[in-house]
Amino acid sequence: MRSRVTSISITRVEGAPVDGITERVSSWAQAAAVLRRWSESVARDGGYDKCKFAIEWANGATYRGRYDLVNWRDVEPDLARHVRELAYFYTSRQAPKHMSPAVYGAFLEMHQTKVITLQYEKLLDSNDLGVDCHPPIQGKEVESESVGRFRYANERERQANA
Structure with missing residues (x-):
C-alpha cells in the first residue's frame, strides 16, 4: 500500500489578489480546490501564475516543486x-x-x-x-x-x- 499524503503546502508566488498567501491542506482534493479557487483570477488563454508547493507523506517522503496555475476554464487545476x-x-x-x-x-x-x-x-x-x-x-x-x-x-x- 502506498503512503498517504499528510500535508500539502501551496504558496501563490504571483497573481493578485492572493500573491504571497500560503494554504496548507491534507489531501489531493483539497489542494485541487485551493488551486481552482485561485485560478479564477488568472488571465485566460495563455496566462499563468507561479505557485510553489511542498508535499509530505506519512512515510516521511517529501516533494517540492513549482506549479504553473492557469485559469480553470483553460485547464482544470490538479x-x-x-x-x-x-x-x-x-x-x-x-x-x-x-x-x-x-x-x-x-x-x-x-x-x-x-x-x-x-x-x-x-x-x-x-x-x-x-x-x-x-x-x-x-x-x-x-x-x-x-x-x-x-x-x-x-x-x-x-x-x-x-
Whole structure:
C-alpha cells in the first residue's frame, strides 16, 4: 500500500489578489480546490501564475516543486496530475503530446540520470499520487537523426541489471 499524503503546502508566488498567501491542506482534493479557487483570477488563454508547493507523506517522503496555475476554464487545476506527469516523464512512462518519440528519447538521453529516475520510481512506488496504478515503462527502440539509435534509458538499465 502506498503512503498517504499528510500535508500539502501551496504558496501563490504571483497573481493578485492572493500573491504571497500560503494554504496548507491534507489531501489531493483539497489542494485541487485551493488551486481552482485561485485560478479564477488568472488571465485566460495563455496566462499563468507561479505557485510553489511542498508535499509530505506519512512515510516521511517529501516533494517540492513549482506549479504553473492557469485559469480553470483553460485547464482544470490538479496538483497530483502535475506530480504524476513529471514522474512519468522522467521514468520513460509517458512522453508529452508535443514530443515525438525520437525527440523524447533524445531529451532523456541528454538529461535523465539514474539518480533522477530512481527518485521518481521510488515516488511512484511508495507514495499516493491520486491514482491506483501507473503506466508501464516505454521500452521500445527509437531512432533519431541527431543522436542515432538508442533505447530509453530505463530499458537499457533494466537490461544491464537483468
